Amino acid sequence: MPRVAGQIDHKKREAILDAALALFSERGVTVSMEEIARRAGVSKQTLYNRFASKVELARALAGRRADDITAPLRTDGAPVAILTALALTLLEKLLRTDRGEGLRGVALMSPAAPEIALAIYDGGPRESLRRLSEWLVLQDRKGVLTIPDPDSAAEMFTGMVLGHSHLRAMLGVPHPPIALEARAAEAARRFVTAFAP
Structure with a gap:
């Protein structure tokens, strides 16, 4: 079922946060937003729609x-x-x-x-x-x-x-x-x- 416009997908948000936490722990702040998106299984656009920066x-x-x-x-x-x-x-x-x-x-x-x-x-x-x-x-x-x-x-x-x-x-x-x-x-x-x- 498609999401309603403006609706937040909490699973994607949590996946992004989990990926960021893991990568920050592994490599510090040198990790790129692209790597975080990849680890979270989301597009860069999805990541930037939710979090504009590290x-x-x-x-x-x-x-x-x-x-x-x-x-x-x-x-x-x-x-x-x-x-x-x-x-x-x-x-x-x-x-x-x-x-x-x-x-x-x-x-x-x-x-x-x-x-x-x-x-x-x-x-x-x-x-x-x-x-x-x-x-x-x-x-x-x-x-x-x-x-x-x-x-x-x-x-x-x-x-x-x-x-x-x-x-x-x-x-x-x-x-x-x-x-x-x-x-x-x-x-x-x-x-x-x-x-x-």
Whole structure:
């Protein structure tokens, strides 16, 4: 069945993003848009219709990751449960899913492609912090938590969760054994206790 004009083919979009992620991981930013289109099984025109540049592709990849990480914020429940789920997602993405390859890749290509590094930061980590900050504002309005500076609190929470894990991952240094579930729960509990009304 043909698509309606203007309708987005989500399968093609995901295929493009998957191909870009794989090729960026394999070869960095030197990969061409033509190679990304070929790996995704789409025409160059289809690729450019969706993403005009590698900067846009990088921002979309980071946004997809931010959507995954912040999914717990779109659920109902007690703040400690939601923050535990968010913390666990952060830790799993970093330590189980890609084991820091993404961070190392961004760090290595940042000097050569600062515009792509900025797009990744804006679309991913900064967007995740913004969403957490908005969620904290809602908790403050409900009287469940008292958050005088939601932006700082959002950064504080992610720092509590990650500790030096992101630095180890970026540098390729082995991680000490971490009980991810216990660490996520403890960070959430301590945060909620610190900002209790």
